[in-house]
Amino acid sequence: MDFNATLVGQLIIVFALVMGCICYYLGRRKTQSPILAGVIGAGLSIVPILGLVYLVVLVLKKDIENAPTVVNG
Secondary structure, eight states: OOOOHHHHHHHHHHHHHHHHHHHHHHHHHHOSOHHHHHHHHHHHTTSHHHHHHHHHHHHHSOOOOOOOOOOOO
């Protein structure tokens, strides 16, 4: 069975982009820095099992509470 290296590379890149978007979306609700969560998710997705483990960690993390805004007036 032959594996085409170009196809495998393209699949990993697409997987990393999708995981980065999913981690960013979860990071908005669960972290103070969603961009960093998305970048870490995309970076770890180069090795797919690490990306999935990071995604599970984000899913299991509790949502952050938004601090109430104080209006002067």
